Amino acid sequence: MNLKKYLLIAFSISVVSIIGFSLISLFISDQKIIHFDRVIIDKIQGQETAILTKVMKIFTFIGSAPFVIVLSLFMLFFLYNVLNHRVELILFVAAIAGSAILNAILKNLFQRVRPDLHRLINVEGYSFPSGHAMNAFTVYSIISFLLWRHISNRLGRMTLIIVSSVMILAIGISRIYLGVHYPSDIIGGYFASGFWITTAILFFQYYQEKRYNKKRQQEKETA
Structure with a gap:
């Protein structure tokens, strides 16, 4: 798959994400999603057990800011010293920091009270x-x-996607289970992050392509 197709996919995901977030926020503002939220909350919290509560607390900790900061520092070290990434570090930091800033802005914009x-x-x-x-x-x-x-190899890539997907879903579900978020909060968070991360990747890939073409042009001129 060439770069243009990758960029098209990223752009499509970005558009779908912003549309999805807009719809969720509209439904919340019009109080049209309360029944959906209540049904999902009842289903998830209806599975409550002592062991499951401990597991959900672990997942919610994994999604917390302190854990994300530690994980991010480890990944920065790994990307720089093991995989020899340089420019990619900027993308990584921008993605994590930008997501936190965007979340703070959106929370203060909507000011939705947590479920009780x-x-x-x-x-x-x-x-x-x-x-x-x-x-x-x-x-x-x-x-x-x-x-x-x-x-x-395909197995390795499938494992990467499966593990990442499970972590994303488990952390989101843990917040509903523990009673601190509506399901629409989780879905809205996924859409907001989906928009941000694909937009960041779009700019990164565009920059990389421009940088690569400039390097090739210089090599031709000096040849």
């Missing part, structure tokens, strides 16, 4: 979109993007 139905943990702040959902989607998507070309 059956909380298993205490959390402050606004609810929409979920910061944990955005953290998970951004971190594991960008890690998958950067590691993909270093994995040559």
